[in-house]
């Protein structure tokens with residue numbers, strides 16, 4: 001039976017972690033059997049210069065002259081893609097920023113450059129709904145047109161970033177100046193209508209309470225009922241180093257595990273719950289497999305800085321397929337390589 005708000009809160013508040021683990025595992029095994037999915041991917045972070053001043057972000061710089069700022073030109077993007085790509089890579093995940101002086105052509109050029117240098121079987125998963133919203137505002141084009149242009153240039157999936165927490169009161173405190181919940185959901189809905197698959201995230205462990213998280217999950221579940229376009233949900237644990245909310249303590253391990261279990265149980269219509277190890281660390285990532293997670297993302301190839309800059313223990317995130325397979329095996333599961341759309345990739 002579907003969990004409503006009250007039932008979800010009751011389960012969230014239980015002290016019986018074993019019960020939560022069993023319930024979430026039942027659902028996860030009904031949907032995904034004993035499979036733990038992973039992919040061979042790398043991230044591209046073209047710039048960390050951003051107009052938004054999200055309080056949780058350790059990565060942003062306000063302009064290109066601040067220490068630690070970077071903005072790649074097309075030659076650097078080409079070189080970077082060729083350096084990180086290997087024959088078995090199936091996905092490049094682009095994490096943008098909203099640069100104060102780059103117009104929409106820069107974002108288009110990034111995609112065109114990737115498409116030109118990497119083979120066509122590599123999926124480009126690019127730009128969060130927040131970046132799409134800013135491209136739309138800055139260019140005067142409707143978001144639908146921006147998405148169509150990105151799709152035409154080779155984007156076939158959107159990452160789940162920028163969702164943070166939908167509650168307007170908390171959102172006003174942690175990221176007041178970017179797309180709100182309504183706009184984030186609207187852009188994903190439009191992407192789904194255009195045939196693009198997308199992910200969804202939730203940033204937790206900062207100012208929000210459990211009730212805000214459950215409401216966030218229910219809003220995602222409602223949209224998924226309408227479109228069916230979300231492939232995966234990723235609970236993102238707030239990492240506290242080097243950002244304006246560093247005064248907060250990181251959420252406990254049990255709180256992380258509870259949140260994974262409740263996500264699995266509430267989101268009965270989203271097939272995959274992803275545990276993103278560059279943020280959680282390998283050990284905690286492995287534990288989440290016992291609380292509903294069925295996807296451990298990818299090999300990464302030391303290509304993302306967001307979480308290392310925010311204090312993650314994974315300072316140079318890289319895992320081989322064998323490392324990822326071991327994580328699953330030790331939990332009694334079987335790792336399976338996937339492409340970006342959860343099709344099994346045959347072993348070579």
Ligand code: V47
Pocket residue numbers: 056057058095158159160161162163164199200201202203234236237238239240243276279306310
């Ligand atoms: O929206 C930023 C989060 C997100 C911090 O779709 C932080 O497969 C924790 O969306 N502590 C961007 N989180 C990354 C993202 C993502 C990651 C992995 C997989 C996928 C996917 C998408 O990172 C932001 C924000 O919620 N974030 N700073 C921090 N200090």
